[in-house]
Structure formats: structure tokens, C-alpha cells
Amino acid sequence: MKQKMWTEETIKTELREHGLRATTPRIAICLQLLQQHCHYNAQQLHEELSPHHPTMSPNTVYLTLNQLATVGLIRSFNVNGNTIFDSNTTTHDHAHCRHCNTLVDLPSTTKSLPKTPGKMSDWALEWGTRLWSGLCPDCKQVTDTTSR
């Protein structure tokens, strides 16, 4: 996991290179999201930023996250109807616990991202993520010992 070091300056540059203005809310969102290597939804991110940016509206967070995903600075995917934003843009999978909703990273099973779907030669696929569904260690135990 190569961790790129992000500073306010590098983020500003990155934003502009993607045709986005380097505004205060955007920089804050990027700093939070890119420095922490974990999964956020829009609300969580807004809650985290609110203390230091009281006027930042949820709306802005939603909009910004979608823009960042569109230009490819982050990835977004959906788990259980919840939109998750991931600053880790390398190819990797996820495991989701259907009981407690935990989501963790998994090394990708297929590193060769474009190879497999190459069979569908007409599609221009850009990225993919695999979502495994099941029970995390804790919940596995609980469901083992209690019911069934």
C-alpha cells in the first residue's frame, strides 16, 4: 500500500489539474479523505468536518464527493444502498459483514484489471471492485452460538 503524502499544496495542484477550483471546502474534504485511508459516506465526512467548518453544508460534501469520484481522484461504490467513498484508488476488493455492516479492504483477487473484461472488447471498462458478503469474525461467533 503506497501511501502518497498529501499536503494542502499538493491537493490544490491535484484539484486544478482535474479542472476543479481549489476552494476551502474542497481542500478540507480532500485532506480528510485522502489522508485517512478508510471508507466514508457523505454524512460521516460531513460530521467529521463540521467542527472545524461549521458552515459547510452537507450539500457541498455530496457534490464534491461526486465530483472527485467523477474525475477519478477517489472511488465510489455502493454497499447495501449506502454510497461509500474510498480514497484508495488501487484495485482491491471489499468484505462486508451483513450483520454488523463492517467493511474492510481485501487484496484484489485479480490484479490485471483490464484483462478479464477484455473479452467484452466493445466495453471501455475503467475500474472494478469486488464485494464479498458474509459475516465478520465477531458476528460469525454470535450467530454460531445463538440461533440455528
Place this chain on the structure above:
Amino acid sequence: MKQKMWTEETIKTELREHGLRATTPRIAICLQLLQQHCHYNAQQLHEELSPHHPTMSPNTVYLTLNQLATVGLIRSFNVNGNTIFDSNTTTHDHAHCRHCNTLVDLPSTTKSLPKTPGKMSDWALEWGTRLWSGLCPDCKQVTDTTSR
């Protein structure tokens, strides 16, 4: 793609084996979903069934689909915030066009479902699907010729 032939009788049996009553709405939903091998969301399914089952409430469709997914008769996953139900429970991937929203099946890149995540020995993973994101043949052309 082995296509199991479903009749009202086999569906009734299947439902009961999974602890679900063989009710009229449920049988209708199963017939529609299991016979057609494609991706439905709850609303589409309700629209398809409404003509023949005018009193069937959307609520029932939502509930039933979730139950069927819970017992493993169908799979559910999320694309772009849209919950999709899939009667194809074999391991396979999906390709999604971010422009026109088309969703198609792809043969799975990893047939050995439990092997890879076995590294996370503590998780009890049950199934997984990979979602590829990109542009379908049609939209690829459009975006090529028009903008950018």
C-alpha cells in the same frame, strides 16, 4: 449457464424448504424473477406484475425480494444506489455503464469463490460479485465523437 426450469410446483416446494409460505404474491414474484434471467429492481418487478396482480402492493414486493435474498434464493447488490435483484446465484461479475446505466453479466474472474478470501480466515464469506464500471459500446462511441 444451466437454466433450472421453474414451475409453480417447484417454486412452492422451494419456498417451503426455506421456511417461507407459498403465497400467491410470492409465487408470482418468484415465477417472474426466476424464469427470466435478468436484473430487476423492486419497482420494475412491481410494474411487470401489476397488470396480472392489481392488488399487489409495492411493499410486498420489497419485503419478498429481501426475504428471497436472505434465504439465498436470489442475490441482491447495489449499483449506483439502485438495489438490483438477480436470480442468477452462480458466481459472476457485472459490467455497468456509467452513462446509460446498462447492466450486463460477465463471467466471473474468480470461480473459486471461497479460496481467495480464505486468507482472512476469520471471516465467513458467503458470496461475492465484482462490479466493473465504464462505458458500454454505444456510449463509448457517443462520448468519443462528441465532447473532449
Place this chain on the structure above:
DNA sequence: AAAATAGATAGTAATCATTACTATTTGTAG
């Protein structure tokens, strides 16, 4: 075969995340 009962349904209301709208503000190019 009729009665009992636990589960399922329909219909309505409520919820939740997300998007739409718009007047105001703010980066950035000139």
C-alpha cells in the same frame, strides 16, 4: 373438514439519503 394461529399482505404514513434550486459568495484569468 373446520377451527386455530402464526405469518403475510395491502395500504398508508414515515424515514432517510440524495438531489434540485437559487441567491450569494469566491477563485481565478485577464
Place this chain on the structure above:
DNA sequence: CTACAAATAGTAATGATTACTATCTATTTT
């Protein structure tokens, strides 16, 4: 430092899904 296009905040609107409850029905019991 001005001008303009883009971004923001705040509010309202949307749309999918869930919650609730009285009624109904499949299945079990008698």
C-alpha cells in the same frame, strides 16, 4: 483589481425503501 464563471449554503423537493397496523390467508391442529 475587475469581471466572470464556478462553487457554496441553505432550503425545499425527490425517490426509494421501511415502519406500522388492521385484515387476510396458508398451514397446523383438532
